[in-house]
Each structure stands twice: as C-alpha cells, then as structure tokens.
Amino acid sequence: MIAQSNPCVLNAIDLGVSYGDSTAIARLDFNVRRGELVAILGPSGCGKSTMLNVLSGLRAPTRGQILVDGEELFTAQSKRPRLGYVFQAHRLLSWRTVRQNFEIALAASEVPRETWDERIDEILSILHISKFKDAWPMRLSGGQRQRVSIARALLVDPSYILMDEPLSTLDEVTARALRQELTTICQRTNATVVFVTHSVREAVYLADRILILTRGPAEVFEDFTVPIDRPRDYDDKRIGEVEAAIIRRVQAPWGLAVEGEKTVV
Ligand SMILES: Nc1ncnc2c1ncn2[C@@H]1O[C@H](COP(=O)(O)OP(=O)(O)O)[C@@H](O)[C@H]1O
Numbered sequence: 001m002i003a004q005s006n007p008c009v010l011n012a013i014d015l016g017v018s019y020g021d022s023t024a025i026a027r028l029d030f031n032v033r034r035g036e037l038v039a040i041l042g043p044s045g046c047g048k049s050t051m052l053n054v055l056s057g058l059r060a061p062t063r064g065q066i067l068v069d070g071e072e073l074f075t076a077q078s079k080r081p082r083l084g085y086v087f088q089a090h091r092l093l094s095w096r097t098v099r100q101n102f103e104i105a106l107a108a109s110e111v112p113r114e115t116w117d118e119r120i121d122e123i124l125s126i127l128h129i130s131k132f133k134d135a136w137p138m139r140l141s142g143g144q145r146q147r148v149s150i151a152r153a154l155l156v157d158p159s160y161i162l163m164d165e166p167l168s169t170l171d172e173v174t175a176r177a178l179r180q181e182l183t184t185i186c187q188r189t190n191a192t193v194v195f196v197t198h199s200v201r202e203a204v205y206l207a208d209r210i211l212i213l214t215r216g217p218a219e220v221f222e223d224f225t226v227p228i229d230r231p232r233d234y235d236d237k238r239i240g241e242v243e244a245a246i247i248r249r250v251q252a253p254w255g256l257a258v259e260g261e262k263t264v265v
C-alpha cells in the first residue's frame with residue numbers, strides 16, 4: 001500500500017478534452033502519488049489514450065489543469081516533464097540497435113552522459129535483456145521488444161511513466177511473464193506509473209489503485225484501491241473475485257448490461 005503522505009507526482013483538476021466539436025474527456029479529477037502504480041480502466045474509445053497524451057504534455061486540455069510535481073503543465077513557463085512512455089506498438093527505431101535507441105532517448109533527457117553506460121547495463125539486467133544490447137529491434141520477439149521499450153522508459157530517470165496498453169498485443173503467456181516482472185521492476189525502481197488497460201484482471205493484478213472510467217466521454221466512475229497485498233498471484237482467487245465485482249459494477253455504466261437476451265448499448 002502506498003503511503004498517503006507520499007507527494008503527488010500528477011494532479012489532474014477538472015480536466016476536459018475535445019477534438020473540435022467532439023468531447024473525448026468530459027471531466028476528470030485525480031492524483032497519482034510517488035511510487036504508485038495507477039491503472040486506468042475504461043472501455044474502448046472512452047478517452048484513455050487522449051488522457052495519456054495530455055498527461056505527457058503532448059496535447060493541451062480544452063479545460064482544467066495538470067500539475068506535475070506541483071508545477072502546472074501547458075503554461076508559457078512550463079518545463080517539458082521528465083517522463084517515459086510505453087505504447088502498444090514498441091516504437092523503436094528499426095535502423096538503430098537497442099543501445100542506439102537508448103542513447104537517442106538519453107540524449108533528450110537530463111541524465112549525465114558519463115552515467116549512460118552504467119545505467120543502460122543496470123536497466124538491461126533488471127529486464128533480463130543484457131544480451132540484446134547490440135541487437136536490431138526487428139530480430140527480437142514481441143515480448144523482448146516490449147522489454148526494450150520498458151527499459152527505455154525507465155532509463156531516462158523519469159518523474160513518471162505512462163503505459164498505453166503495453167501488453168495487449170502479446171500472447172497471454174508472454175504477457176503474464178511481463179506483468180509479473182513489471183510489478184517487481186516498479187517496486188525495485190520506485191517508479192510512478194500510469195498504466196492504461198481495458199483488461200479488468202490485468203488492472204487488479206498490477207495496480208495499487210484503479211481509476212475506473214465511464215463510457216466516453218470519460219468521467220471518473222470509481223477511484224478504487226485494490227485490497228490485495230503484494231506479492232500477488234495472477235491466479236489468486238481474490239483477484240478473480242475483485243475482477244468479477246468490478247465487471248458487475250461497470251456493466252451498466254459501460255453500456256453492456258444485459259436485459260434478458262438483449263444487450264443494452
Ligand atoms: N486525433 C483525434 N481526432 C479526433 N478524434 C479523436 C482523435 N483521437 C481520438 N479521438 C476520438 O476521441 C475519443 C477517445 O479516443 P481515445 O482516447 O483513443 O480512446 P481509448 O484510448 O480509450 O480507446 C474517441 O471517440 C476517438 O474516436
């Protein structure tokens with residue numbers, strides 16, 4: 001359980017986002033504390049990726065504020081936030097080796113150059129991919145590439161890491177192995193992570209807290225603290241029970257409640 005006294009890394013206050021006339025996020029208020037892994041759970045199209053784009057500083061919100069370590073984003077004085085981003089697709093440069101991909105990310109960070117080699121070796125070792133340091137990304141499996149993407153996000157000494165469904169394209173066996181390691185890695189590096197997923201079980205297994213959104217345009221449906229100690233077992237009965245209870249609660253707000261044989265959408 002993350003201490004309530006930990007400082008807030010992210011605050012979203014009365015956040016609203018529109019694309020032209022179309023509202024993607026209706027209203028979000030939430031915070032993320034240092035060392036927390038917060039899962040964002042919502043149905044497809046509800047505004048999760050939009051929310052991450054705003055948290056990354058890439059897209060200004062239409063309404064409201066984002067504070068990073070207490071400083072407001074999107075003002076004339078705002079600094080670029082120090083963050084790592086892991087996407088569904090690995091987004092590695094295929095004409096650069098793993099190490100060169102890392103160096104490109106490091107060059108855009110504030111990590112001192114004389115510490116790069118040591119840092120790269122340490123993170124590669126944590127993710128069990130040391131032997132791929134000089135490999136070409138396209139020679140790696142999907143799971144190995146996502147390990148490289150996660151390593152790249154950790155390398156830049158980020159204040160926080162955004163992950164947008166990073167495991168959803170992997171086969172289940174690979175995804176399970178990486179999920180398990182992610183929890184260990186986050187604890188070991190004390191990373192602060194916002195993890196978007198549409199998998200309820202994945203959210204319950206990984207997260208300290210789950211921000212459950214409504215169907216789009218997103219609002220917070222529930223800010224839920226996962227009541228299960230770590231380390232967790234993916235097949236633990238309690239994870240299944242919490243998952244089932246969440247699914248029951250979201251069926252109606254996500255427009256999936258079943259009346260007799262008819263699905264109400
Ligand atoms: N660049 C864009 N321009 C216009 N509409 C967009 C754009 N990106 C997303 N949307 C719309 O905003 C809503 C939220 O999209 P998105 O944030 O991608 O949802 P999610 O990640 O939850 O699936 C959807 O209705 C989507 O069609």
Ligand SMILES: [Mg+2]
Nearest residue numbers: 048049050164
């Ligand atoms: Mg998305």
